Amino acid sequence: QVQLQESGPGLVKPSGTLSLTCAVSGGSISSSNWWSWIRQPPGKGLEWIGEIYHSGSTNYNPSLKSRVTISVDKSKNQFSLKLSSVTAADTAVYYCARKVVSGWENAFDIWGQGTMVTVSS
């Protein structure tokens, strides 16, 4: 049973860089899936940030692309998110998720529990 676990600082200063890691357990990050970051501001809806394949190929939300870097570490079976120049608008629960792509199925089937990140001085 694949499980995902986010980790990283819960508080980031404005103009700083938000850094999170998602550890994959119970399966390999080198499987034929994409690995995504999704966020949810308090009381609001879901926003897809971007995704990575084990080869290193990435797709980013154009609205965040200039500030986002997603990377993969196959040796540690984990992937990471960096979001630079953060403001209070980046305060959110950040989820990592697995996107399975198989035939017609193209969906986020496994999610981490989420980690709250607050941007504040």
Add this chain to the structure above:
Amino acid sequence: DIQMTQSPSSLSASVGDRVTITCRASQSISSYLNWYQQKPGKAPKLLIYAASSLQSGVPSRFSGSGSGTDFTLTISSLQPEDFATYYCQQSYSTLPITFGQGTRLEIK
């Protein structure tokens, strides 16, 4: 971007009711439409993928239909554990992947 619009934004219903939530895409997305359930303080859970396929382990009272731009999620007989927020999500275009704004299902 493909815009996803859900209706209603909130809904009150009783245990045993049949409930339908609608999701409309701003352009055709074929059947690349997924539905998620989210309970407070929890991560979303995949219910339906490819518009009408039930995810493994999800009760059969949940069903999805539609193609092109108009989709529905139906709960045939509401159970107490179904009161949550529901999101649709299109996977037709990756740039970017987009979600509906959510439908909050509350107890009447």
